[in-house]
Amino acid sequence: MPQTDQSHDPTLGSWVDAANGHPDFPIQNLPLGVFSPPKGADNGAPRVGVAIGDSILDLTAIAGLFTGEAARAVEAAGEGRLNGLFALGAGPRRALRARLSELLAEGSAEQATLEPALHPAASCTLHLPARIGDYTDFYVGIHHATNVGKVFRPDNPLLPNYKYVPIGYHGRASSVVPSGTPIRRPNGQRPRPEGGPSFGPCERLDYELELGVWVGPGNDLGTPIPITEAAEHIAGFCLLNDWSARDLQAWEYQPLGPFLAKNFGSTISPWVITPEALAPFRAAQPPRPEGDPQPLPYLLDEADQAGGALALELEVLLSTPGLRERGLPPHRLSLSDARHMYWTVAQMVAHHSCGGCNLQPGDLLGTGTLSAPGSEGFGSLLETTAGGKQPVRLASGEERRFLQDGDEVILRARARRDGFAPIGFGECRGTILPAP
Structure with missing residues (x-):
């Protein structure tokens, strides 16, 4: 059973201003999904992202910022669907969440690197997050x-x-x-x-x-x-x-x-x-x-x-x-x-x-x-x-x-x-x- 940690701290804020107080996707959530960005990048090919406020962070575009188990999670999600990440179990998923919380928190040293990988959610197309076998x-x-x-x-x-x-x-x-x-x-x-x-x-x-x-x-x-x-x-x-x-x-x-x-x-x-x-x-x-x-x-x-x-x-x-x-x-x-x-x-x-x-x-x-x-x-x-x-x-x-x-x-x-x-x-x- 997952436990609470620093990523759940209600005082934790994000440099993505719209995430602070967002009704669904504050920094304490960080849900995973599959989206196509506006045409231009890879012709809008589906890729895995994270919802943060009114934006979507493209995980593929920032893959170099992850190491260890978090990197395994991002690599497994590289096919534009989450089946591979799901298969890894809780360890890599938790490591990914912890690193994303660091990267998106107020004062993050990586803010300038991440900003180009943020897309307005309203301009993106959302897909099924995984291939559903059954x-x-x-x-x-x-x-x-x-x-x-x-x-x-x-x-x-x-x-x-x-x-x-x-x-x-x-x-x-x-x-x-x-x-x-x-x-x-x-x-x-x-x-x-x-x-x-x-x-x-x-x-x-x-x-x-x-x-x-x-x-x-x-x-x-x-x-x-x-x-x-x-x-x-x-x-x-x-x-x-x-x-x-x-x-x-x-x-x-x-x-x-x-x-x-x-x-x-x-x-x-x-x-x-x-x-x-x-x-x-x-x-x-x-x-x-x-x-x-x-x-x-x-x-x-x-x-x-x-x-x-x-x-x-x-x-x-x-x-x-x-x-x-x-x-x-x-x-x-x-x-x-x-x-x-x-x-x-x-x-x-x-x-x-x-x-x-x-x-x-x-x-x-x-x-x-x-x-x-x-x-x-x-x-x-x-x-x-x-x-x-x-x-x-x-x-x-x-x-x-x-x-x-x-x-x-x-x-x-x-x-x-x-x-x-x-x-x-x-x-x-x-x-x-x-x-x-």
Whole structure:
């Protein structure tokens, strides 16, 4: 479990003025990502960078300023993607963070050398930070699981296995896209009230508020990752909107689960927030309610229970054509928290690999929808509108039961704790386009 150090000092400032007090990317964060600078340098070829305030620092351009383990990290990231750096594990990543903190701090002797390697973030293109080999979506948000279960099983919303096993399914990696990429409404089969299906555009399009988890070092096929070592296999975190076509899902999900209802697109925030940046915001896993079973031994570790949760505020905003036309701000749909996870990320990793599945650097795990207990924190429109029965009313006079073409969903995350500088994840945005 990463520990706090001098890089988390809330009084630490940067010579990059916009970083000081920045809501997402102060010097205490230093997330990693892949970007293309404005045309000119290498014809805009993707390269690895670090977000600092409203700028991106090009790591490739300053590679000569790193030595030892930090240099290994920069060299591994030289292909314009982070898979190689993820594979190295925590040591080189921590060394890189420590050196970046020195280079970007107020009074740095290298300021003049670094300034030419800074690019305004607004003029850069952000890409997926890694090549995603596999994507797995879990279902660890117990309030969401309960709310959805009530729709189908009012008397017994959670299936008997939920509190024993971290439920998940294998998703589609090819359609994971970075923030800002439009999402086209999918076509598919939809159930009809009179029986049987019709085919056409999804009519009940929804978002899902999730955290994404980047896998670092993998494991050999047939060799499980013990729960006591699982945290060392986590390279970082992002926001994830796992869009859902609810009407397609209702028709197709039995007996094998989601298919076309989920594979048309999943949107992630492009910056990898490292475990080291989140060290001050670790929290104890909430105690299980009286009567709930204790996790089986392969899923239970004292250190993970003491600090395996993350205190992250999670927000969902909706911008519609009507709001934009009237110059009105986005409407807040939800304010939740990452502590509403019934299983920790380490438990997800340990369970995923317990049967011998080989995770690989750059694999992506989703937590599943993270809803709060109350309606102000529901993580999907399916919950917020009670399946479309109670529409959301907007200041523009519009109503929403589910998403319409032109709607933009914005996810945000913020970590706060007394005595430390707050950090954020950057935004995860996606706008709905009409069906093909």
